[in-house]
Amino acid sequence: xxxxxxxxxxxxxxxxxxxxxxxxxxxxxxxxxxxxxxxxxxxxxxxxxxxxxxxxxxxxxxxxxxxxxxxxxxxxxxxxxxxxxxxxxxxxxxxxxxxxxxxxxxxxxxxxxxxxxxxxxxxxxxxxxxxxxxxxxxxxxxxxxxxxxxxxxxxxxxxxxxxxxxxxxxxxxxxxxxxxxxxxxxxxxxxxxxxxxxxxxxxxxxxxxxxxxxxxxxxxxxxxxx
Numbered sequence: 001x002x003x004x005x006x007x008x009x010x011x012x013x014x015x016x017x018x019x020x021x022x023x024x025x026x027x028x029x030x031x032x033x034x035x036x037x038x039x040x041x042x043x044x045x046x047x048x049x050x051x052x053x054x055x056x057x058x059x060x061x062x063x064x065x066x067x068x069x070x071x072x073x074x075x076x077x078x079x080x081x082x083x084x085x086x087x088x089x090x091x092x093x094x095x096x097x098x099x100x101x102x103x104x105x106x107x108x109x110x111x112x113x114x115x116x117x118x119x120x121x122x123x124x125x126x127x128x129x130x131x132x133x134x135x136x137x138x139x140x141x142x143x144x145x146x147x148x149x150x151x152x153x154x155x156x157x158x159x160x161x162x163x164x165x166x167x168x169x170x171x172x173x174x175x176x177x178x179x180x181x182x183x184x185x186x187x188x189x190x191x192x193x194x195x196x197x198x199x200x201x202x203x204x205x206x207x208x209x210x211x212x213x214x215x216x217x218x219x220x221x222x223x224x225x226x
Contacts, residue, residue: 076090084100084113086102086106086117087102087115088101105117105118105181105183105186107132109122109123109139111123116139117163118139118186119154119163119181120163126147127147128143128147129141129142129154131186133186134185134186145160146161154179156179163180165178167190177191178190178191179191
């Protein structure tokens with residue numbers, strides 16, 4: 001009896017040496033398959049109340065031009081690292097329709113593939129600033145008679161004034177306005193900054209994921225990419 005036990009054990013040892021130990025099949029519960037790749041970063045905030053994760057998104061200036069507003073009047077938002085510099089996410093007419101495009105009063109320059117604030121030097125040479133005529137499809141560089149290096153001084157009403165800053169001749173009593181770019185004609189004018197809402201909101205991760213299908217330059221037809 002003992003002899004047969006030794007014979008059986010010897011047979012098993014010989015089989016292991018010859019064929020190797022039995023392997024668990026991948027993909028089963030005993031040997032789960034590996035996950036490869038790197039998870040892209042997500043901007044989340046773990047709340048202490050219910051443990052849910054949220055992604056912060058900030059509403060941006062909405063167009064004051066009726067023809068440029070989307071059908072459902074949804075607010076454009078800024079999400080970190082979602083679009084390129086000086087671009088925000090604009091909502092389209094469909095619920096999941098979002099596209100990166102230039103902020104209001106910014107123009108797109110195809111050679112550099114960037115958005116620039118109108119009436120700044122932008123991609124122009126020293127002494128020039130970028131402008132966009134109402135019927136033009138591409139921005140142009142014009143001479144800035146008030147040019148100073150590393151500044152945004154522009155000519156306005158015969159004076160050299162700071163762009164996007166208060167200007168005495170734009171004030172009417174207690175109402176103070178700034179010299180800025182009018183969205184309706186892309187020209188300098190006195191703009192009431194109180195017309196721009198100043199608030200923030202929070203979007204859940206699920207809501208933001210509906211925006212991730214946004215493809216650059218589609219669905220929303222903005223001036224800069226016509």
